[in-house]
Amino acid sequence: MIRRPEFVRYLNDRLFDEPLLIEQMGSNSNLSLMIQVFPFSENRRLLLAQDVTDLRKAEAMRRDFVANVSHEMRTPLTVMTGFLEAVQTLDLEPAKKEEYLELMMVQGKRMKSLVEDLLTLANLEANTQPAPQSKVSMQTILAMLKNEAEALSHGRHVISIEGDANYSLLGDERELISAFSNLVSNAVRYTPDGGNIQIAWSATPKNDAEFSVRDSGPGIPSEHLPRLTERFYRVDRSRSRETGGTGLGLAIIVKHVATRHQAQLLIESAPGEGSRFAIEFPSARVVSI
Ligand SMILES: Nc1ncnc2c1ncn2[C@@H]1O[C@H](COP(=O)(O)OP(=O)(O)O)[C@@H](O)[C@H]1O
Ligand SMILES: [Mg+2]
Incomplete structure (x- = not known):
């Protein structure tokens, strides 16, 4: 020194x-x-x-986070104000005007989902307790996820669901649904038309239980895998944005919902071979109905 x-x-x-x-x-x-x-x-x-190493790291993370959020917000806002100006100052034909309004709506929705994800993250972060032990019916959730996947896919994918609905989870229903539907919506959004999506739930009372979503999509190169759960990390920014992604989904699931349920997120993926995202729960969180 x-x-x-x-x-x-x-x-x-x-x-x-x-x-x-x-x-x-x-x-x-x-x-x-x-x-x-x-x-x-x-x-x-x-x-x-x-x-003060950890303190400095936390400060740097906070700075990055604020910069990221600002950047994510600025893009839709710039597009929106641009169109607003056009609608205000130009004498547009009704069809053109309609088109601009539609584009503004898309940007508005994008900001809304970003703010909603940020609020979910903030809520989860404020809550460091383990998740409650309430019984959550997987039968209901699986049916709901299938409907949701089909609505999002509009028939562009073959969606199958299999699982032992005799076993349910102990946890926080709202959080679990948000975690599962994040994985399902990723699979639908990143898998090209005509692909397969398999949603599965396997459980036995003595062993760990697993919820998984497998898709026949493009797969993810290995160098990205360890970083997928970082906030705002996306393999392909434009693809994520186009399909309404915020880059917060996996950050919310892993860091919080999984941790709060003593569960783990497992990702298997390779380019050209599709992806498999699974959440593995400890046996203490599994019950038969
Ligand atoms: N099923 C999948 N197939 C291919 N890439 C995926 C899949 N799920 C997630 N990803 C990649 O991981 C990134 C992070 O996912 P996520 O946190 O849910 O954010 P996003 O809002 O972009 O979907 C995505 O932008 C995408 O690049
Ligand atoms: Mg997502």
């Missing part, structure tokens, strides 16, 4: 009212230290060194 010029300068300058932040410390250059010198007695000084 003594070799760092900024530290030597700090000591020599004797201006100890402010602390000194030294970054890139340690053998891997990954530590941040906050250093401050205090008068201790007549001729003594107390040097306090604090490891």
Whole structure:
């Protein structure tokens, strides 16, 4: 530490009212230290060194997050105000006007779903307790997911569902539905027309239970897999946006719904081979109906 010029300068300058932040410390250059010198007695000084690495990381994450949210909001807002200006200042034909209004509606909806996802994330984050142990009927949920998938697909995919509806989950129904339907809607949205989507629920009372969604879509190159659960991370930004994605779905499921249910998200995917997303629940959360 003594070799760092900024530290030597700090000591020599004797201006100890402010602390000194030294970054890139340690053998891997990954530590941040906050250093401050205090008068201790007549001729003594107390040097306090604090490891602020995690704090600095959290600050950086917060900055990134705010920048991301602002960026995500700015794009639809720019498009929307552009069209509004056109409608206001130009003498448009009714058909053209109608078209512009429709485009504005799309952007408005995009912002709405972004704000809704952010609010869900904020709600889940505020709640660090484990999920409740209420019985959640998988039979009802599976039927609902099938309807939802078919409505979203408009007959463009073959959707099948299989599962042992004799076993249900213990947890928070609203959260579980939001997690499952996120996986289903991803499969429908990223799988080209004519593809297959298989929704499955397998459970036995003694073992872990698993909800999974398999699709015959494009698959995901392995370098992206570890990053999929980061907020706003998308393999293909434009494809995600076109289909109404916010990049928050998996972040919401994994970080929160799964954690709160002591469950794990497993992703298997390779380019050209489709994807399989599964949430694995511990046996303590499975009951027979
Ligand atoms: N079934 C899937 N097939 C291919 N890519 C997927 C699939 N599910 C998720 N992805 C990729 O993971 C990214 C993150 O997913 P998600 O967090 O749900 O955000 P989004 O709102 O973009 O759907 C998506 O943008 C997409 O690139
Ligand atoms: Mg999604």
